[in-house]
Every structure is written in structure tokens, then in C-alpha cells.
Amino acid sequence: MDEPLPRPEIARGTHGPRPVSIKAIAAMAGVRRWTVWDCRDPDLISERLQTVLSPILRDIEAGRIRFVRKAIGSGDRGLRGSTFEVEYRSPQAGRMPPPQPRMVRAADYNEWARCQSCGSPHFSAFGSYFGCDGCLGEGDRRMLDIGHGS
Numbered sequence: 001m002d003e004p005l006p007r008p009e010i011a012r013g014t015h016g017p018r019p020v021s022i023k024a025i026a027a028m029a030g031v032r033r034w035t036v037w038d039c040r041d042p043d044l045i046s047e048r049l050q051t052v053l054s055p056i057l058r059d060i061e062a063g064r065i066r067f068v069r070k071a072i073g074s075g076d077r078g079l080r081g082s083t084f085e086v087e088y089r090s091p092q093a094g095r096m097p098p099p100q101p102r103m104v105r106a107a108d109y110n111e112w113a114r115c116q117s118c119g120s121p122h123f124s125a126f127g128s129y130f131g132c133d134g135c136l137g138e139g140d141r142r143m144l145d146i147g148h149g150s
């Protein structure tokens with residue numbers, strides 16, 4: 001069993017910069033959602049919480065658990081919001097594909113490839129593209145959505 005992550009890392013893992021679903025993390029850890037919210041303040045993280053959250057946050061960091069942002073209600077009235085879907089991945093033994101650009105067409109996207117620019121395994125879909133969560137902010141995505149709107 002690995003050592004639990006230090007409290008500041010738990011705070012960072014549950015409260016960005018990476019987009020995660022607090023609700024899903026709470027469900028996986030078997031704790032209340034507010035308990036995970038409170039991790040924002042490292043002083044509020046109990047030892048028990050540290051222990052249950054550490055393996056989950058490690059899996060997220062390694063890309064074994066991913067939160068994929070899905071748009072809700074896209075169409076001619078535009079995006080009305082987004083939600084997270086949780087995906088679980090088992091590690092593929094020894095065979096990593098070459099890195100891909102931080103923005104790729106959906107047809108070229110490889111869910112196992114890391115970002116060429118920052119090495120992150122976390123990408124999410126927007127429009128007909130996939131973008132690296134680490135490199136492309138909300139603003140970039142919105143701009144690109146407009147540029148490629150159908």
C-alpha cells in the first residue's frame with residue numbers, strides 16, 4: 001500500500017487546475033460530497049480521508065480514471081452547459097502510443113496518447129476536436145467552437 005498523498009496534494013487533486021467531478025470522487029471514496037468540497041482547505045482533511053482519496057487521485061493523475069466533459073444540449077441554440085462522464089481505464093501493459101498534439105481532430109484522437117506539449121493523458125471533446133485539458137483553457141475551447149461551428 002502506498003503512502004497517502006500529502007494534504008496540499010489532496011487539495012490540489014480535488015480542486016483543480018484539472019477539471020474533476022467532486023460528485024464522482026465522493027462516490028468512489030464512499031464519502032459525502034461536502035466532505036470532498038472541504039478538501040479545498042488542507043487543514044480540514046482528516047487522516048481517513050487522506051487514505052481513501054489518495055489512491056483515487058493517483059488513478060486520476062495516471063489517467064486510469066478520467067472525467068470527460070460532455071456538452072449538454074448542443075445544437076442550434078448553442079451549448080447550454082456541460083457535465084462530466086467518468087471513464088475507467090485499465091492500464092495497457094507496456095505499450096504507449098506516441099504523443100499527440102494538444103488539439104487533434106476527433107477522427108485522429110487516440111485516447112491512450114499523451115499530450116505532445118505537456119505530457120498530460122487528459123483530453124476532452126469539444127466540437128469535432130479533442131483538446132488537452134492541461135493546455136487548452138475554457139476560453140480557447142469556446143473560441144474554437146465558434147470557429148468550427150456547423
Ligand SMILES: [Zn+2]
Nearest residue numbers: 115118132135
Ligand atoms: Zn497539454
